[in-house]
Amino acid sequence: MAPPPKPDPxxxxxxxxxxxxxxxxLQSKGEWWHAGFHLTTAIVGPTILTLPxxxxxxxxxxxFFCLTVMGMVTFYAYYLMSKVLDYCEKDGRRHIRFRELxxxxxxxxxxxxxxxxxxxxxxxxxxxxAILLAGECLQIMYSSLSPDGPLKLYEFIAMVTVVMIVxxxxxxxxxxxxxxxxxxxxxxxxxxxxxxxxxxxxxxxxAPSRDYSLESSGxxxxxxxxxxxxxxxxxxxxxxxxxxxxxxxxxxxxxxxKGLLMCYTVILLTFYSASVSGYWAFxxxxxxNIIKSLMPDEGPSLAPTWVLGLGVIFVLLQLFAIGxxxxxxxxxxxxxxxxxxxxxxxxRRNLIPRLILRTLYMIFCGFMxxxxxxxxxxxxxxxxxGFIPLDFVLPMLLYNMTYKPPKSSLIYWVNLSIMVVxxxxxLMGAFSSxxxxxxxxxxxxxxxxxxxx
Numbered sequence: 214m215a216p217p218p219k220p221d222p223x224x225x226x227x228x229x230x231x232x233x234x235x236x237x238x239l240q241s242k243g244e245w246w247h248a249g250f251h252l253t254t255a256i257v258g259p260t261i262l263t264l265p266x267x268x269x270x271x272x273x274x275x276x277f278f279c280l281t282v283m284g285m286v287t288f289y290a291y292y293l294m295s296k297v298l299d300y301c302e303k304d305g306r307r308h309i310r311f312r313e314l315x316x317x318x319x320x321x322x323x324x325x326x327x328x329x330x331x332x333x334x335x336x337x338x339x340x341x342x343a344i345l346l347a348g349e350c351l352q353i354m355y356s357s358l359s360p361d362g363p364l365k366l367y368e369f370i371a372m373v374t375v376v377m378i379v380x381x382x383x384x385x386x387x388x389x390x391x392x393x394x395x396x397x398x399x400x401x402x403x404x405x406x407x408x409x410x411x412x413x414x415x416x417x418x419x420a421p422s423r424d425y426s427l428e429s430s431g432x433x434x435x436x437x438x439x440x441x442x443x444x445x446x447x448x449x450x451x452x453x454x455x456x457x458x459x460x461x462x463x464x465x466x467x468x469x470x471k472g473l474l475m476c477y478t479v480i481l482l483t484f485y486s487a488s489v490s491g492y493w494a495f496x497x498x499x500x501x502n503i504i505k506s507l508m509p510d511e512g513p514s515l516a517p518t519w520v521l522g523l524g525v526i527f528v529l530l531q532l533f534a535i536g537x538x539x540x541x542x543x544x545x546x547x548x549x550x551x552x553x554x555x556x557x558x559x560x561r562r563n564l565i566p567r568l569i570l571r572t573l574y575m576i577f578c579g580f581m582x583x584x585x586x587x588x589x590x591x592x593x594x595x596x597x598x599g600f601i602p603l604d605f606v607l608p609m610l611l612y613n614m615t616y617k618p619p620k621s622s623l624i625y626w627v628n629l630s631i632m633v634v635x636x637x638x639x640l641m642g643a644f645s646s647x648x649x650x651x652x653x654x655x656x657x658x659x660x661x662x663x664x665x666x
């Protein structure tokens with residue numbers, strides 16, 4: 214007896230007409246600048262405030278080198294993935310999901326499940342991290358106004374979760390375009406506030422003594438360097454580019470490149486200015502969040518409180534946008550099975566399941582954020598084993614499999630070299646991040662009111 218046919222993991226356009234995840238959540242109505250807004254929100258977030266800490270583990274020369282190389286490689290990787298998506302669209306196989314693209318090009322059902330597992334881990338991790346950091350922002354503002362106030366971190370996380378539940382009801386990825394435009398300006402706003410504050414702090418009479426030396430132990434320097442590299446990879450990471458390109462009105466050919474250019478212009482303005490100013494001001498005393506370096510536990514604040522407060526508010530507001538962007542993959546997975554295209558997006562049949570499922574998802578993320586206020590260490594591991602395969606390996610593999618450049622060509626060997634180098638870097642980064650997780654284990658406390666750096 215012949216085995217039953219397996220379901221096609223990458224359906225044709227005719228099948229997508231009854232796929233509510235595609236028709237509703239990944240609605241294809243956007244222009245190239247909308248994709249630019251989505252990309253910028255997905256990449257340029259408060260994680261850039263960790264860049265001085267990254268330089269602390271690498272030093273000036275290696276820090277600049279790694280930041281520049283990572284920027285060039287990720288732009289190249291996203292450009293190649295966009296080319297592959299364009300190629301498939303011209304061939305009559307328009308893909309709107311990363312997992313469908315990988316399964317089609319590589320001709321493997323297990324790749325479909327590998328990508329969806331990694332994507333889910335990354336997106337849920339970012340969602341949890343966004344809620345945790347937003348709660349911490351509220352706690353910082355509350356503590357500055359009421360130092361002895363009774364409210365704990367988990368209570369602020371609950372407040373953030375309620376707001377996220379309300380915002381999560383925006384039905385489509387495309388409906389986030391105005392929020393993500395605001396997110397772009399917020400990222401510029403808090404970056405330039407922090408840069409100005411760092412310059413002022415570095416020039417003030419209370420400026421900390423500057424020491425740019427690395428750790429004395431050779432092994433510690435190696436581990437710190439690879440941890441820093443995995444952090445940069447996670448900062449540049451964007452495991453949802455096919456889903457973002459799916460929001461473009463077809464034909465999408467060529468539009469994504471313009472969106473990438475917009476995004477990387479913002480990256481150029483923010484990443485370098487934040488890393489240089491913060492590391493110049495604090496050297497190897499840089500905190501994992503440069504705002505904390507500007508507000509030391511002991512001694513006076515190194516910048517006006519109202520300035521830092523404004524920066525924290527900008528960060529808080531952008532975190533809502535980031536949480537929304539990275540939750541879209543979860544929503545399209547849920548609505549692919551729970552919604553009925555024939556009933557309409559706002560019908561009671563679809564509205565009630567959407568309300569329930571998205572609320573439960575946000576409650577889960579909020580609960581995990583409250584329970585694990587040391588998620589940064591876990592996120593380092595997830596970044597190393599998640600973002601690097603999706604953003605530094607698969608795009609090059611998909612390009613080589615699609616366009617089949619000759620093995621004697623430069624582009625074939627460049628792509629192969631990037632895959633090999635970043636696979637090794639990802640493994641070392643995962644090991645270094647796991648090491649830090651173990652070293653910090655004695656600081657961990659469930660439902661703690663303090664976030665472990």
